[in-house]
Amino acid sequence: MKVLVTGGAGFIGANFVHQTLSERPGTQVTVLDKLTYAGNPASLDDVRDQIVFVQGDVADAEVVDPLVADADLVVHFAAESHNDNSLLDPSPFIQTNLVGTFTLLEAVRRHHVRYHHISTDEVYGDLELDDPSRFTPTTPYNPSSPYSSSKAGSDLLVRAWVRSFGVEATISNCSNNYGPYQHVEKFIPRQITNLIDGVHPKLYGAGENVRDWIHVLDHNRAVWAIIDKGRIGETYLIGADGEMNNKHVVEMILELMGYATNDYKHVNDRPGHDMRYAIDSSKLRAETGWAPQFTSFRDGLADTIEWYRNNEAWWRPQKEATETKYSKQGQ
Ligand code: NAD
Ligand code: TDX
Numbered sequence: 001m002k003v004l005v006t007g008g009a010g011f012i013g014a015n016f017v018h019q020t021l022s023e024r025p026g027t028q029v030t031v032l033d034k035l036t037y038a039g040n041p042a043s044l045d046d047v048r049d050q051i052v053f054v055q056g057d058v059a060d061a062e063v064v065d066p067l068v069a070d071a072d073l074v075v076h077f078a079a080e081s082h083n084d085n086s087l088l089d090p091s092p093f094i095q096t097n098l099v100g101t102f103t104l105l106e107a108v109r110r111h112h113v114r115y116h117h118i119s120t121d122e123v124y125g126d127l128e129l130d131d132p133s134r135f136t137p138t139t140p141y142n143p144s145s146p147y148s149s150s151k152a153g154s155d156l157l158v159r160a161w162v163r164s165f166g167v168e169a170t171i172s173n174c175s176n177n178y179g180p181y182q183h184v185e186k187f188i189p190r191q192i193t194n195l196i197d198g199v200h201p202k203l204y205g206a207g208e209n210v211r212d213w214i215h216v217l218d219h220n221r222a223v224w225a226i227i228d229k230g231r232i233g234e235t236y237l238i239g240a241d242g243e244m245n246n247k248h249v250v251e252m253i254l255e256l257m258g259y260a261t262n263d264y265k266h267v268n269d270r271p272g273h274d275m276r277y278a279i280d281s282s283k284l285r286a287e288t289g290w291a292p293q294f295t296s297f298r299d300g301l302a303d304t305i306e307w308y309r310n311n312e313a314w315w316r317p318q319k320e321a322t323e324t325k326y327s328k329q330g331q
Contacts, residue, residue, distance in 0.1 A: 001024075001026070001027050001028070001072045001073060002027075002028045002030070002070060002071045002072045002073070003020065003027055003028065003029050003030070003071065003072070003073045003074075003075060004030050004032060004067050004068060004070075004071040004073070004074045004075070005017055005020075005029060005030070005031050005032070005075050005077065006031075006032045006033070006058050006074070006075070006076045006077055006078035006100075006104070007032075007033055007039070007058075007076070007077035007078030007079060008029075008031030008032070008033050008044065008051075008053075008077065009031065009033040009035060009039035009040055009041055009043055009044060009053075010033070010038055010039055010040075010043075010077060010078070010081070010183075011038075011081075011177070011179075011181050011182040011183060011186075011216065012077055012118070012177055012216055012219060012220065013031070013033070013077035013078070014040075014043035014044060014181045015179065015180065015181060015216045015217060015220055016075065016077065016220045016223065017029055017031060017044060017047060017051060018046075018047060019217065019220050019221070019224075020224075021047055021050055021051070023224075024224070028052075029050070029051045029052070030051065030052040030053075030054065030067060030070075030071065031044065031051055031052070031053050031054065032054050032056055032058060032063070032064070032067055032078070033053070033054075033055065033056075033078065034055065034056060034057045034058070034078070034096075035055055036080075036092075037318075037321075038080075038081065038082075038183050038185075040181070040183075040314065040318075041053075042313075042314055043181045043314070054067060057096075057100070058076070058078045058096065058100035058101075058103060058104055059095055059096060059099040059100040059102075059103050060103070061103050061106070061107070064103050064104060064107050065107050065110070065111075068104065068107035068108055068110075068111050068113055069107070069110075069111045069113075071113055072113065072114065073113065073114045073115075073116070073227065074104060074107075074108055074113055074114070074115045074116070075116045075118065075223065075227070076101065076104055076115065076116065076117050076118055077118045078096065078100060079096060079097050079100075079118075079151065079154075080092045080093040080096050080097060080147065080150075081147070082147065082183075082185055082186070083122075083145045083147045083148070083270065084185070084270060084326075084329070084331075085147075085185075086145050086146035086147035086150070087145065087146065087270070087271055087272075088329075090146035090150075093146050093147055093150040094146075094150055097147075097150035097151055097153070097154050098150055098153050098154055098157070100154075101117070101154035101157055101158070102157055105157060105158065105161045105167060105169075108161075108167055108168075108169070109161060109165050109167050112168075113168075114168045114169075114227075115158070115167060115168065115169040115170075116169070116170050116171075116172070116223060116226065116227050117154070117155065117158045117169060117170070117171045117172070118172060118174070118223065119151050119154065119155050119171055119172065119173045119174075120148065120151050120173055120174060121135055121173050121174065121175045121212070121237065121239070121277045121279055122143060122144070122145070122147070122148035122151065122274065122277065123141050123143050123148055123151055123152040123155055123173060124139045124140075124141060124142060124143075124173075124277075125141075125142030125143060125144055125148075125274065126144065126274035126275045126276055126277060127275065127276040127277070127278055128275060128276065129208065129210065129275060129276055131276070133278075134278040134279060134280040135173075135237060135277070135278060135279055135280060136237065136280045136283075137173075137234075137235045137236070137237055137283055141155075141156075144272050144274050145272055145274075148274075155171055155173070155235075158171055159171070159233075159235075162232070162233045163233070168232050169232065169233065170226050170227070170230045170231075170232065170233070170234055170235075170236065171234075171235045171236070172222065172223060172226055172235070172236045172237070172238050172284075173235065173236075173237050173238070173279075174214065174219050174222070174237075174238035174239065174279075175211065175212035175213065175214050175238065175239040175240075175242070175277055175278075175279045176211040176212060176213050176214065176277070177213075177214055177215070177216045177219050178213055178214075178215060178216065178300065178301065178304055179215050179216035179217060179300070179303075179304055179307075180216070180304065180307040180311070181216075181314070182216070183318065183322075184315050184318050184319050184322050185318075185322045185325075185326075187211075187246065187249070188249065188253070188301070188304065189304075189308060189315065190202070190322070190326075191249075191250055191253050191264075192253060192257070192304070192305050192308045193308055193315055193319055195253065195254070195257050195259065196308065196309065196312070197319070200263060200264055200265045201250045201253065201254065201263075201264040201265070202264070202265055202266075202267045202326070202331060203246055203247060203250055203264055203265070203266050203267065204246070204266075204267060204268070204269045204270050204273060204331065205266065205268075205269030205270075205273065206247075206266070207245065207246045207247030207250065207264075207266065208245050208246070208247065208275075209245060209246050209273060209274065209275055209276065210243050210244065210245045210246075210275070210276040210277065210278070211243075211244065211246070211249075211276075211277055212239050212240075212241075212242050212243045212277050212278050212279050213240070213242035213243075213244060213249075213297055214238065214239060214240040214242055214292065214294075215240070215292070215293075215294035215300045217293070217294065218240055218292040218293055218294050219238055221290065221293070222236070222238040222281075222284060222288075222290045223238075225284070225288035225289070225290040226284070226288060228288070229287060229288040229289070230287065230288060231287070236281075236283060236284040236287075236288075237279050237280060237281050237283065237284060238279070238281055238284060239278075239279025239280070239281040240281075240292035240294065240295075241279075241281075241292075242297055243276075243278055244297065247264075249301075250264050251264075252297075252298060252301060253301065253305065256298075256301060256302050256305055257305060267330060267331045268329060268330040268331050270331075
């Protein structure tokens with residue numbers, strides 16, 4: 001099988017490429033990635049001779065068309081992915097997340113290629129802390145930020161291309177991922193690498209916001225389960241019952257790295273900050289048999305800390321520019 005992986009030099013995409021090569025021998029992988037600030041070619045260094053790597057834009061039809069024509073399956077990870085960036089400048093989010101998805105959909109329509117769309121639980125908006133409900137595949141879309149609204153729009157394009165043009169697509173909406181190769185702008189790697197540098201972790205606002213954490217390897221196994229067993233045109237929510245507030249995550253990182261658990265700072269909150277995400281993944285589990293393998297967040301976090309300690313050469317080049325950008329926002 002020939003798989004075109006967009007965004008394969010990013011966090012989740014790079015893990016997907018590694019997993020696919022090791023767990024699905026015989027699969028031919030082509031990566032299409034623009035190598036924005038978030039794409040790191042070093043994430044694919046150890047598999048470079050096993051894949052085809054194309055540097056290019058998913059919104060560029062001339063680049064996309066021949067690559068899709070040559071594939072049996074497209075798995076679309078490429079996106080502008082960071083909420084804070086979308087609040088500073090939404091324009092690349094519209095271009096990549098909406099126009100990029102449109103461009104891929106037109107190509108898979110032309111060439112009759114199976115398509116899997118990677119999306120986020122943030123399309124559903126947020127929940128109150130005391131709300132007993134969780135997001136399901138029928139929860140109405142209610143995105144809050146330029147990032148999440150551009151992802152919501154891209155999901156709706158996929159649904160329309162399935163219904164109107166018979167494109168063979170599935171969609172997955174996953175909760176917050178953690179694990180190796182995640183950019184230092186994101187919450188968990190930012191705090192780990194701050195502590196390696198002797199800097200206090202930074203909590204937005206009171207730190208009460210809840211995210212539903214899942215290890216990236218479990219996310220990607222679910223993606224393959226949907227490709228193998230999911231029904232065309234369906235949406236699957238991926239989550240591992242990992243709800244935890246940000247303050248608790250920071251306390252756990254501090255403890256695992258040998259610091260006092262109150263050794264953090266509160267900084268400016270994110271405008272429009274979603275309070276809580278929570279995923280009901282029962283449809284995915286019932287239809288595909290998938291279940292997460294990382295059942296202890298604490299153990300997964302300890303592995304992740306170890307990875308950042310052992311891979312400073314991978315993250316160090318991005319650290320200073322990332323922190324300069326945050327400090328301008330009082331974060
Ligand atoms: P990331 O920012 O780490 O990686 C994105 C990758 O896409 C980078 O390699 C970047 O160079 C590439 N890219 C950006 N614009 C491009 C373009 N126009 N053309 C080609 N390549 C381009 O993101 P991530 O965290 O790995 O997220 C991957 C996908 O998963 C996204 O669609 C995101 O919405 C979704 N998602 C992420 C999470 C999470 O917790 N990180 C959770 C749920 C869903
Ligand atoms: O320094 C920080 N301090 C802090 O308290 C940072 C960077 C974040 N936070 C908070 C904001 C959020 O409540 O931590 C939480 C997680 O923040 P992010 O890592 O920016 O993730 P989030 O905004 O929840 O979105 C993530 O999950 C869903 C991914 O970035 C998205 O791509 C995905 O769709």
